[in-house]
Amino acid sequence: MTTERELREKLRKITALFEGATTMGERSAAAAAIDRVRKALAAMVQTEPAIEMQFTLADQWHRRLFAALCRRYGLHPYRYKRQRHTTVMVRVPRSFSDKTLWPEYLELTRALDEYLNEATERIIREEVYRDARDAPERAG
Template sequence: MDEESLRRKLAAIETLFAGASTLGEREAAEAARERILARLKAANEAQPAVEYQFSLADEWQRRLFVALLRRYRLEPYRYRGQRRTTVMVRVPERFVKETLWPQYQQLAATLRGWLDEVADRVIREVLQAEGGGLEEKVASPRLGPGGSGPATPAD
Protein backbone atom coordinates (compact mmCIF):
# COMPACT_ATOMS: atom_id res chain seq x y z
CA MET A 1 0.00 0.00 0.00
CA ASP A 2 1.46 3.39 -0.95
CA GLU A 3 1.00 6.59 1.06
CA GLU A 4 -1.89 7.84 -1.06
CA SER A 5 -3.76 4.55 -0.54
CA LEU A 6 -3.13 4.86 3.19
CA ARG A 7 -4.53 8.41 3.20
CA ARG A 8 -7.67 7.28 1.35
CA LYS A 9 -8.17 4.35 3.71
CA LEU A 10 -7.77 6.53 6.82
CA ALA A 11 -10.26 9.06 5.40
CA ALA A 12 -12.66 6.23 4.62
CA ILE A 13 -12.55 5.10 8.25
CA GLU A 14 -13.63 8.55 9.41
CA THR A 15 -16.36 8.61 6.78
CA LEU A 16 -17.59 5.23 8.03
CA PHE A 17 -17.84 6.49 11.63
CA ALA A 18 -19.66 9.62 10.48
CA GLY A 19 -22.31 7.45 8.86
CA ALA A 20 -21.72 8.66 5.32
CA SER A 21 -22.98 6.51 2.49
CA THR A 22 -20.65 7.78 -0.25
CA LEU A 23 -16.95 8.49 -0.43
CA GLY A 24 -15.65 11.65 -2.07
CA GLU A 25 -12.30 13.23 -1.51
CA ARG A 26 -11.88 16.36 0.63
CA GLU A 27 -15.57 17.34 0.64
CA ALA A 28 -16.67 13.98 2.03
CA ALA A 29 -13.90 13.99 4.62
CA GLU A 30 -14.86 17.47 5.81
CA ALA A 31 -18.55 16.58 5.81
CA ALA A 32 -17.73 13.46 7.85
CA ARG A 33 -15.79 15.57 10.34
CA GLU A 34 -18.70 17.99 10.66
CA ARG A 35 -21.14 15.11 11.30
CA ILE A 36 -18.86 13.74 14.00
CA LEU A 37 -18.54 17.21 15.56
CA ALA A 38 -22.36 17.44 15.58
CA ARG A 39 -22.51 14.02 17.25
CA LEU A 40 -20.00 15.22 19.86
CA LYS A 41 -22.06 18.36 20.50
CA ALA A 42 -25.20 16.27 20.97
CA ALA A 43 -23.35 13.94 23.35
CA ASN A 44 -22.12 16.97 25.34
CA GLU A 45 -25.69 18.22 25.66
CA ALA A 46 -27.04 14.80 26.67
CA GLN A 47 -24.42 14.02 29.30
CA PRO A 48 -21.54 15.86 30.93
CA ALA A 49 -17.98 15.34 29.80
CA VAL A 50 -15.90 13.19 32.11
CA GLU A 51 -12.15 12.93 32.40
CA TYR A 52 -10.68 9.93 30.62
CA GLN A 53 -7.16 8.57 30.86
CA PHE A 54 -5.83 6.69 27.85
CA SER A 55 -2.58 4.76 28.21
CA LEU A 56 -1.22 4.16 24.75
CA ALA A 57 1.46 1.62 23.87
CA ASP A 58 3.97 3.89 22.16
CA GLU A 59 4.73 7.35 20.86
CA TRP A 60 3.23 6.90 17.38
CA GLN A 61 -0.07 5.66 18.86
CA ARG A 62 -0.11 8.67 21.17
CA ARG A 63 0.48 11.04 18.25
CA LEU A 64 -2.32 9.44 16.25
CA PHE A 65 -4.74 9.61 19.18
CA VAL A 66 -3.86 13.24 19.99
CA ALA A 67 -4.34 14.19 16.32
CA LEU A 68 -7.77 12.54 16.34
CA LEU A 69 -8.75 14.40 19.51
CA ARG A 70 -7.62 17.71 18.07
CA ARG A 71 -9.46 17.00 14.83
CA TYR A 72 -12.66 16.98 16.87
CA ARG A 73 -11.64 20.10 18.81
CA LEU A 74 -11.00 18.17 22.01
CA GLU A 75 -8.14 19.29 24.24
CA PRO A 76 -5.74 16.49 25.19
CA TYR A 77 -3.41 16.94 28.15
CA ARG A 78 -1.45 15.00 30.73
CA TYR A 79 -0.55 15.66 34.33
CA ARG A 80 3.02 16.25 35.43
CA GLY A 81 4.56 12.91 36.33
CA GLN A 82 2.41 10.86 33.95
CA ARG A 83 4.09 8.81 31.24
CA ARG A 84 4.54 10.49 27.87
CA THR A 85 2.17 7.96 26.32
CA THR A 86 -0.67 8.86 28.71
CA VAL A 87 -3.36 11.13 27.29
CA MET A 88 -6.10 12.77 29.34
CA VAL A 89 -9.22 14.32 27.84
CA ARG A 90 -12.64 15.45 29.02
CA VAL A 91 -15.32 13.97 26.77
CA PRO A 92 -18.79 12.39 27.09
CA GLU A 93 -18.72 8.64 27.68
CA ARG A 94 -21.14 7.96 24.83
CA PHE A 95 -18.86 9.69 22.32
CA VAL A 96 -15.86 7.67 23.53
CA LYS A 97 -17.68 4.34 23.30
CA GLU A 98 -19.57 4.89 20.05
CA THR A 99 -17.16 6.97 17.99
CA LEU A 100 -13.79 8.04 19.35
CA TRP A 101 -12.29 4.78 20.62
CA PRO A 102 -13.60 2.48 17.83
CA GLN A 103 -12.44 4.97 15.20
CA TYR A 104 -9.02 5.26 16.84
CA GLN A 105 -8.67 1.47 16.95
CA GLN A 106 -9.40 1.14 13.23
CA LEU A 107 -7.06 4.01 12.36
CA ALA A 108 -4.30 2.54 14.54
CA ALA A 109 -4.69 -0.94 13.02
CA THR A 110 -4.57 0.48 9.50
CA LEU A 111 -1.53 2.61 10.25
CA ARG A 112 0.20 -0.26 12.10
CA GLY A 113 -0.28 -2.52 9.07
CA TRP A 114 1.18 0.09 6.76
CA LEU A 115 4.15 0.76 9.08
CA ASP A 116 4.79 -2.99 9.36
CA GLU A 117 4.80 -3.31 5.55
CA VAL A 118 7.23 -0.40 5.18
CA ALA A 119 9.51 -1.69 7.94
CA ASP A 120 9.59 -5.21 6.47
CA ARG A 121 10.36 -3.86 3.00
CA VAL A 122 13.15 -1.56 4.23
CA ILE A 123 14.71 -4.32 6.36
CA ARG A 124 14.61 -6.74 3.40
CA GLU A 125 16.09 -4.18 0.99
CA VAL A 126 18.79 -2.77 3.26
CA LEU A 127 19.85 -5.89 5.16
CA GLN A 128 18.90 -8.32 2.40
CA ALA A 129 17.36 -10.60 5.01
CA GLU A 130 13.98 -11.27 6.57
CA GLY A 131 13.37 -9.73 9.98
CA GLY A 132 10.24 -11.72 10.85
CA GLY A 133 9.37 -13.92 13.79
CA LEU A 134 11.59 -16.05 15.93
CA GLU A 135 11.57 -19.78 16.57
CA GLU A 136 10.29 -20.48 20.05
CA LYS A 137 12.36 -22.98 22.06
CA VAL A 138 12.04 -24.55 25.48
CA ALA A 139 14.28 -22.71 27.96
CA SER A 140 17.33 -24.57 29.17
CA PRO A 141 18.49 -24.25 32.76
CA ARG A 142 21.76 -22.72 31.57
CA LEU A 143 20.86 -19.38 29.99
CA GLY A 144 23.98 -17.24 29.91
CA PRO A 145 27.74 -17.53 30.17
CA GLY A 146 28.48 -19.85 33.05
CA GLY A 147 24.76 -20.47 33.64
CA SER A 148 24.45 -17.31 35.73
CA GLY A 149 21.57 -15.72 33.83
CA PRO A 150 20.71 -14.32 30.45
CA ALA A 151 23.55 -13.38 28.12
CA THR A 152 23.85 -9.61 27.53
CA PRO A 153 26.06 -7.65 25.15
CA ALA A 154 29.31 -6.35 26.58
CA ASP A 155 29.33 -2.65 27.50
Protein backbone atom coordinates in the same frame (compact mmCIF):
# COMPACT_ATOMS: atom_id res chain seq x y z
CA MET B 1 1.97 -4.65 -0.31
CA THR B 2 0.09 -1.48 0.65
CA THR B 3 1.24 1.73 -0.99
CA GLU B 4 1.06 5.09 0.73
CA ARG B 5 -1.72 6.12 -1.67
CA GLU B 6 -3.72 2.99 -0.75
CA LEU B 7 -3.17 3.69 2.94
CA ARG B 8 -4.42 7.26 2.56
CA GLU B 9 -7.51 6.04 0.72
CA LYS B 10 -8.15 3.42 3.42
CA LEU B 11 -7.83 6.05 6.16
CA ARG B 12 -10.27 8.33 4.31
CA LYS B 13 -12.76 5.46 4.04
CA ILE B 14 -12.45 4.64 7.74
CA THR B 15 -12.93 8.31 8.59
CA ALA B 16 -15.96 8.56 6.29
CA LEU B 17 -17.48 5.48 7.93
CA PHE B 18 -17.26 6.99 11.42
CA GLU B 19 -18.40 10.44 10.29
CA GLY B 20 -21.51 9.03 8.66
CA ALA B 21 -20.60 10.12 5.13
CA THR B 22 -22.04 8.00 2.34
CA THR B 23 -19.61 9.17 -0.35
CA MET B 24 -16.04 10.31 -0.23
CA GLY B 25 -16.92 13.60 -1.94
CA GLU B 26 -14.78 16.67 -1.96
CA ARG B 27 -13.06 18.55 0.85
CA SER B 28 -16.25 20.47 1.58
CA ALA B 29 -18.15 17.21 2.07
CA ALA B 30 -15.45 15.94 4.42
CA ALA B 31 -15.52 19.21 6.36
CA ALA B 32 -19.31 18.99 6.60
CA ALA B 33 -19.04 15.42 7.91
CA ILE B 34 -16.56 16.46 10.61
CA ASP B 35 -18.85 19.38 11.47
CA ARG B 36 -21.79 16.95 11.86
CA VAL B 37 -19.78 14.82 14.28
CA ARG B 38 -18.71 17.90 16.25
CA LYS B 39 -22.34 19.05 16.48
CA ALA B 40 -23.40 15.59 17.62
CA LEU B 41 -20.65 15.69 20.24
CA ALA B 42 -21.82 19.13 21.42
CA ALA B 43 -25.38 17.78 21.71
CA MET B 44 -24.10 14.80 23.72
CA VAL B 45 -22.36 17.14 26.14
CA GLN B 46 -25.75 18.79 26.81
CA THR B 47 -27.35 15.47 27.78
CA GLU B 48 -24.36 13.50 28.99
CA PRO B 49 -21.56 15.14 30.94
CA ALA B 50 -18.03 14.97 29.63
CA ILE B 51 -15.91 12.91 31.98
CA GLU B 52 -12.16 12.77 32.25
CA MET B 53 -10.98 9.59 30.59
CA GLN B 54 -7.49 8.14 30.68
CA PHE B 55 -6.02 6.27 27.74
CA THR B 56 -2.74 4.36 27.77
CA LEU B 57 -1.10 4.22 24.37
CA ALA B 58 2.03 2.16 23.84
CA ASP B 59 4.20 4.40 21.71
CA GLN B 60 4.57 7.86 20.22
CA TRP B 61 2.87 6.91 16.94
CA HIS B 62 -0.29 5.71 18.66
CA ARG B 63 -0.32 8.74 20.97
CA ARG B 64 0.07 11.11 18.02
CA LEU B 65 -2.73 9.40 16.11
CA PHE B 66 -5.07 9.47 19.11
CA ALA B 67 -4.28 13.12 19.91
CA ALA B 68 -4.86 14.14 16.28
CA LEU B 69 -8.18 12.29 16.23
CA CYS B 70 -9.25 14.03 19.45
CA ARG B 71 -8.30 17.42 18.06
CA ARG B 72 -10.20 16.78 14.84
CA TYR B 73 -13.36 16.50 16.93
CA GLY B 74 -12.58 19.60 18.98
CA LEU B 75 -11.38 17.68 22.02
CA HIS B 76 -8.25 18.70 23.91
CA PRO B 77 -5.93 15.82 24.84
CA TYR B 78 -3.54 16.43 27.73
CA ARG B 79 -1.64 14.73 30.52
CA TYR B 80 -0.79 15.81 34.04
CA LYS B 81 2.71 16.45 35.29
CA ARG B 82 4.40 13.26 36.41
CA GLN B 83 2.04 11.08 34.37
CA ARG B 84 3.76 8.61 32.11
CA HIS B 85 4.31 9.64 28.52
CA THR B 86 2.09 6.74 27.52
CA THR B 87 -0.92 8.41 29.17
CA VAL B 88 -3.36 10.66 27.33
CA MET B 89 -6.26 12.30 29.15
CA VAL B 90 -9.34 13.77 27.49
CA ARG B 91 -12.70 15.07 28.73
CA VAL B 92 -15.40 13.48 26.60
CA PRO B 93 -18.88 11.96 27.00
CA ARG B 94 -18.41 8.23 27.55
CA SER B 95 -20.86 7.33 24.78
CA PHE B 96 -18.88 9.39 22.23
CA SER B 97 -15.69 7.68 23.32
CA ASP B 98 -17.28 4.22 23.21
CA LYS B 99 -19.21 4.62 19.95
CA THR B 100 -17.03 6.93 17.86
CA LEU B 101 -13.63 8.02 19.18
CA TRP B 102 -12.17 4.71 20.37
CA PRO B 103 -13.59 2.48 17.57
CA GLU B 104 -12.34 4.92 14.93
CA TYR B 105 -8.94 5.07 16.62
CA LEU B 106 -8.73 1.24 16.58
CA GLU B 107 -9.61 1.06 12.87
CA LEU B 108 -7.07 3.76 11.98
CA THR B 109 -4.46 2.02 14.14
CA ARG B 110 -5.00 -1.30 12.36
CA ALA B 111 -4.55 0.34 8.96
CA LEU B 112 -1.44 2.28 10.00
CA ASP B 113 0.12 -0.68 11.82
CA GLU B 114 -0.34 -2.88 8.75
CA TYR B 115 1.27 -0.28 6.49
CA LEU B 116 4.16 0.46 8.87
CA ASN B 117 4.84 -3.24 9.43
CA GLU B 118 4.98 -3.91 5.69
CA ALA B 119 7.25 -0.91 5.09
CA THR B 120 9.56 -1.84 7.97
CA GLU B 121 9.90 -5.46 6.86
CA ARG B 122 10.56 -4.43 3.25
CA ILE B 123 13.24 -1.91 4.25
CA ILE B 124 14.94 -4.41 6.58
CA ARG B 125 14.91 -7.12 3.88
CA GLU B 126 16.24 -4.75 1.21
CA GLU B 127 18.76 -2.74 3.24
CA VAL B 128 19.86 -4.87 6.21
CA TYR B 129 19.38 -8.58 5.59
CA ARG B 130 16.81 -10.61 3.66
CA ASP B 131 15.77 -12.69 6.70
CA ALA B 132 13.76 -10.30 8.89
CA ARG B 133 11.95 -12.94 10.96
CA ASP B 134 11.68 -12.72 14.74
CA ALA B 135 14.21 -14.70 16.75
CA PRO B 136 12.95 -18.23 17.53
CA GLU B 137 12.34 -19.34 21.10
CA ARG B 138 14.58 -21.90 22.78
CA ALA B 139 13.95 -24.04 25.81
CA GLY B 140 15.64 -23.22 29.07
